[in-house]
Amino acid sequence: MMMLGGRKKKIENPYHQDNTFPNIPRILFISLIFGVPIISFLNRDYIEAALFGIKSEYALSSRSLHGPLSSQSSFSNDVDPNLKTMTFQFPDENEPRTFDAYVQPDVASFYKGNPPSTTIQEPRFKGLAGKFVNFSPDHLQLYWDDGREGMHIADLPPFQAAGTATFPVHRFFFSKRNGDKKEVVHRVHIQPHQNLYIHDAFEEGHAKVEDLTGELLELYNLQKKNLYFAKEYRKFTGRDWLSFYPATKKPIYKMWNADYFGQQHWVTTTETHFVLEPPEDLLTQMTHDEMFRDRIQHPDIRNLTEYRSKEPLLNMTMTVLSVSPRVFEVKSFLSQQEVDHIVHMATGMKLSLSTTSATDGKDATSNSKSRTSHNSWVGRARSPIMDSIYARAADLMRLDEALLRQRHKDEIPEIDHRSSNAEDLQLVHYARSEEYTAHHDFTYPPIHSRGQPARWSTLLLYLNQGMEGGDTCFPKYVNAETTGKLCVTPEIGKAVLFYDQLPDGNMDDFSQHAAEPVRKGEKWLINLWTWNPRFR
Numbered sequence: 001m002m003m004l005g006g007r008k009k010k011i012e013n014p015y016h017q018d019n020t021f022p023n024i025p026r027i028l029f030i031s032l033i034f035g036v037p038i039i040s041f042l043n044r045d046y047i048e049a050a051l052f053g054i055k056s057e058y059a060l061s062s063r064s065l066h067g068p069l070s071s072q073s074s075f076s077n078d079v080d081p082n083l084k085t086m087t088f089q090f091p092d093e094n095e096p097r098t099f100d101a102y103v104q105p106d107v108a109s110f111y112k113g114n115p116p117s118t119t120i121q122e123p124r125f126k127g128l129a130g131k132f133v134n135f136s137p138d139h140l141q142l143y144w145d146d147g148r149e150g151m152h153i154a155d156l157p158p159f160q161a162a163g164t165a166t167f168p169v170h171r172f173f174f175s176k177r178n179g180d181k182k183e184v185v186h187r188v189h190i191q192p193h194q195n196l197y198i199h200d201a202f203e204e205g206h207a208k209v210e211d212l213t214g215e216l217l218e219l220y221n222l223q224k225k226n227l228y229f230a231k232e233y234r235k236f237t238g239r240d241w242l243s244f245y246p247a248t249k250k251p252i253y254k255m256w257n258a259d260y261f262g263q264q265h266w267v268t269t270t271e272t273h274f275v276l277e278p279p280e281d282l283l284t285q286m287t288h289d290e291m292f293r294d295r296i297q298h299p300d301i302r303n304l305t306e307y308r309s310k311e312p313l314l315n316m317t318m319t320v321l322s323v324s325p326r327v328f329e330v331k332s333f334l335s336q337q338e339v340d341h342i343v344h345m346a347t348g349m350k351l352s353l354s355t356t357s358a359t360d361g362k363d364a365t366s367n368s369k370s371r372t373s374h375n376s377w378v379g380r381a382r383s384p385i386m387d388s389i390y391a392r393a394a395d396l397m398r399l400d401e402a403l404l405r406q407r408h409k410d411e412i413p414e415i416d417h418r419s420s421n422a423e424d425l426q427l428v429h430y431a432r433s434e435e436y437t438a439h440h441d442f443t444y445p446p447i448h449s450r451g452q453p454a455r456w457s458t459l460l461l462y463l464n465q466g467m468e469g470g471d472t473c474f475p476k477y478v479n480a481e482t483t484g485k486l487c488v489t490p491e492i493g494k495a496v497l498f499y500d501q502l503p504d505g506n507m508d509d510f511s512q513h514a515a516e517p518v519r520k521g522e523k524w525l526i527n528l529w530t531w532n533p534r535f536r
């Protein structure tokens with residue numbers, strides 16, 4: 001992450017360890033307990049709309065202000081049409097195994113009408129997710145070879161892996177401590193379209209399987225199977241396998257299809273926009289009972305209906321910006337009122353960002369008299385508006401809103417933990433000339449972690465507009481018309497949803513993205529990350 005570019009901005013994020021380090025520190029979450037009857041709400045109703053030949057899908061709110069709608073699960077029983085059965089056999093087994101692997105469809109199908117061509121344009125951007133596997137019983141360190149001492153990237157315990165965004169010109173080395181010295185045991189030269197780099201001490205004659213015992217032997221066997229699988233997966237799909245077989249399962253949640261550019265999905269939610277500012281005393285921390293989904297049984301819950309839009313429902317249109325990676329845009333996901341509220345919660349500042357875009361970031365912040373604190377993380381429970389934004393985001397992603405918060409033991413009993421599957425919202429601020437170079441939002445969990453928890457989706461919410469530069473770009477998006485990148489320009493309240501994983505559980509290298517430098521003005525946005533299967 002850092003040394004190969006990285007984020008150049010003021011707000012340091014201790015949790016956002018994009019693509020390098022396997023350990024994700026934890027955010028403290030107050031444990032909440034509530035005991036009320038559970039009614040399940042998720043309703044999904046698909047309507048094929050003939051309108052303009054655009055396929056539309058219609059989903060209803062996961063948490064109704066008006067009462068339960070029906071019961072449907074957030075979890076996917078659907079078979080993603082891009083999953084194809086791959087058959088393979090481990091050398092030490094008698095029976096073949098199968099795996100439903102994501103196979104990218106023909107690029108011509110990414111276009112509704114006539115495709116501009118029938119072949120993929122090779123992106124100009126050559127960066128990729130590098131994953132480095134220590135297939136040895138030694139505790140190693142990974143360094144980026146900068147031509148000098150080397151720059152430390154990651155700790156690599158025996159049979160574990162780590163990663164970073166990198167480029168084909170880069171070189172790395174694996175090293176081990178030898179007294180006070182670093183002893184290089186393996187060198188890597190990054191190649192185009194190759195994500196996986198393995199230091200195989202057994203093949204290189206530095207280690208013998210016969211010498212392994214106990215836990216090391218167990219880890220050896222796990223990683224050996226995984227690496228064998230990775231070879232088969234690459235043959236079948238053309239991509240490197242960045243997850244862990246067999247522990248990584250395909251995402252448990254429903255994923256939106258992205259079949260062609262411009263495809264639209266419609267989502268209707270009862271979590272309508274806030275359009276008036278509620279009094280401060282109504283905007284305090286939510287209690288557990290108040291966040292409970294069954295609001296109809298709790299008329300005292302702060303829905304704050306009188307401060308919301310008069311419309312009973314909010315219609316959100318998701319437009320497919322990219323098929324691979326799957327990227328969607330939703331205009332007006334947030335209202336101006338909500339944007340102001342988020343900034344207030346996250347920074348303590350009372351300011352309307354829409355009026356600050358022409359100035360430099362420093363001026364906007366130092367002019368603010370009402371600034372009381374500077375938090376860059378905002379949790380769902382901070383106010384009824386934050387709670388509602390999470391519930392709306394859940395609807396957009398077709399998740400039960402209870403997944404995005406602490407749950408009672410009877411809520412979603414199919415999953416074995418009660419903590420939220422989403423992180424707190426992370427505020428990101430860029431002053432002039434700041435940027436966040438191309439990176440991935442996923443990390444690599446340790447191989448012995450049974451659930452293989454990982455970030456599944458990223459929801460970006462733009463809090464201002466009108467700056468020069470500052471686009472979010474996807475430089476590896478697959479298409480048949482340009483070698484350039486796909487860029488999204490910030491607009492107040494707009495959301496961009498993309499998936500960090502493929503429908504088969506592999507990390508999606510093509511989800512690599514960058515925040516372009518802000519050339520004039522400043523940029524504000526927040527991230528909402530949802531994990532599969534769990535966060536913490």
Ligand SMILES: O=C(O)CCC(=O)C(=O)O
Nearest residue numbers: 428471472514515525527
């Ligand atoms: O600022 C942006 O447009 C993207 C931010 C981002 O990728 C991140 O914070 O991980």
Ligand SMILES: [Fe+2]
Nearest residue numbers: 439440441513
């Ligand atoms: Fe990111």
